[in-house]
Amino acid sequence: DKQMKKIEDKRDKNRTFKKDSSFLKVEENVFDVPTLKLLYTLSNKGYITExxxxxxxxxxxxxxxxxxNEGEVAVKIYRLASGTFKSMDPYILKDPRFTNIRHSRKDIVFAWTKKESQNLIRAKKAGIRVPRPIVNDRNVLVMEFLGKDGNPxxxxxxxxxxxxxxxxxxxxIIEYMRRLYVRAHLVHADLSEYNILIDPHQDETEENKSENEKFSAKDEKNTTGLIPEPIIIDVGQAVTLDHPNAREFLxxxxxxxxxxxKKYGISEDxxxxxxxxxxK
Ligand code: ADP
Ligand code: MN
Known part of the structure; x- marks a missing residue:
């Protein structure tokens, strides 16, 4: 009986994924069949349930x-069919970690996805706040969702x-760049205000909130007393220090x-x- 229930649950999950997912209808034309199959596989493994x-x-x-199964996730899907993958070439083709890949478009995308996952792990080990990668397969990277209740x-x-x-x-941010360089031996190579998320530290418990409101109702934006914290994302193009363009990217x-x-009045040369x- 228990076993039956388990199978039923599983089937329902898959059905939900297929039927309710406006994703499939809307994005039908964006993703090729292999990518959709891969998403089903990840769904069957529980990495994506909805x-x-x-x-x-x-x-x-x-x-x-x-x-x-691990909660909220972000699914980054590199498109195989469209886009400008020529722009990836200078980053990946000279990366000593990826010298053996065949240079078809698909292979570059798969290697790129894997590289992003590896770079996230390296960055995390170096003490940088980045999303935790959960699984990567071919052109899909599943990682920790940065945000809450669906709001990134x-x-x-x-x-x-x-x-x-x-x-x-x-x-x-400068300290994270230092850790990336000195500890992970990486240069982000696409670092800007677009690839840094901000955790405003507003995720306190209801109890804390009411306590805080009593004492500091004036400060609506940040009642925790903690400063906002940067989180580095989008490390697919990050290169090792021995990459011929590492200096230029840095x-x-x-x-x-x-x-x-500069607009905040900060100007270091x-x-x-x-x-x-x-x-060091
Ligand atoms: P791209 O290569 O398209 O720039 P990014 O990795 O920068 O891809 O992601 C694009 C956007 O998706 C980001 O600007 C951010 O808003 C959102 N995003 C990416 N990763 C996450 C994540 N782990 N959690 C929440 N939002 C994310
Ligand atoms: Mn980006």
């Missing part, structure tokens, strides 16, 4: 909200930092961060920042 809506449609990948955390670009918050957030990352924080990043 596919939610689209979070983002990028140049090369789509990110979806989903639920899985905002990107840095869309988050209004208070004057007193900008400096600590800036410093944390300079570009530094300029992006410098430019963004590039050389100082570079020295900080290389500081």
């Amino acid at each position: 596919m939610g809506g689209s979070i983002s449609t990028g140049k090369e990948a789509n990110v979806f909200y989903a639920k899985g 955390l905002p990107i840095l670009k869309d988050f209004a930092l208070d004057d007193n918050e900008a400096l600590p957030v800036y410093r944390q 300079s570009r990352d530094i300029e992006n961060i410098r430019r963004f924080f 590039s050389k100082t920042i570079l020295e900080k990043i290389k500081q």
Whole structure:
């Protein structure tokens, strides 16, 4: 009986995935059959039990909200059929970790997805806050969802930092760049206000909230007393330090961060920042 129930549950889950998923109807034309099959496989394994809506449609990948056995997840799906994968070439073809891949478009995408997952692990080990990868298979990466109840955390670009918050957030980003460089031996290579999420630390319990409201109702944005915290995402293109363009990519990352924080009155020169990043 128990066994029966289990099978029934499982079947219901799959049915839910197939039937209720507007995902399939809407995105039918975006994803090829192998990608849909792969999503079913991941669904059967419990990594994805319910596919939610689209979070983002990028140049090369789509990110979806989903639920899985481990809770809320983000599903990043690299498109096999369309996009500009030529733009991936300079990052992956010279990466010594991926010298043996065949250079068909599909192989580059699969290697890219795997590289993103590996880079996330390396970054996490280096003490950088990044989403935890859960599983990667071919062109699909399932990772920890950053947000709550289906609402993703905002990107840095869309988050209004208070004057007193900008400096600590800036410093944390530079510190993460340092850890990425010195400990993980990686350069992000696409770092900007678009690939940094902000955790505003508003996820307190109801009890805490009411306690806090009593004492600091004036401060609506941040009642925890904690400063917002940056989270680094989109590390697919991150390269190792021995990549021939690593230096150039690092300079570009530094300029992006410098430019963004200028409007908060923060202006360190590039050389100082570079020295900080290389500081062991
Ligand atoms: P792209 O290569 O298309 O830029 P990203 O990895 O930057 O892909 O993801 C695109 C967007 O999806 C991000 O800007 C962010 O808003 C959202 N996103 C990505 N990963 C997550 C995640 N783990 N949790 C919540 N939102 C995410
Ligand atoms: Mn991005």
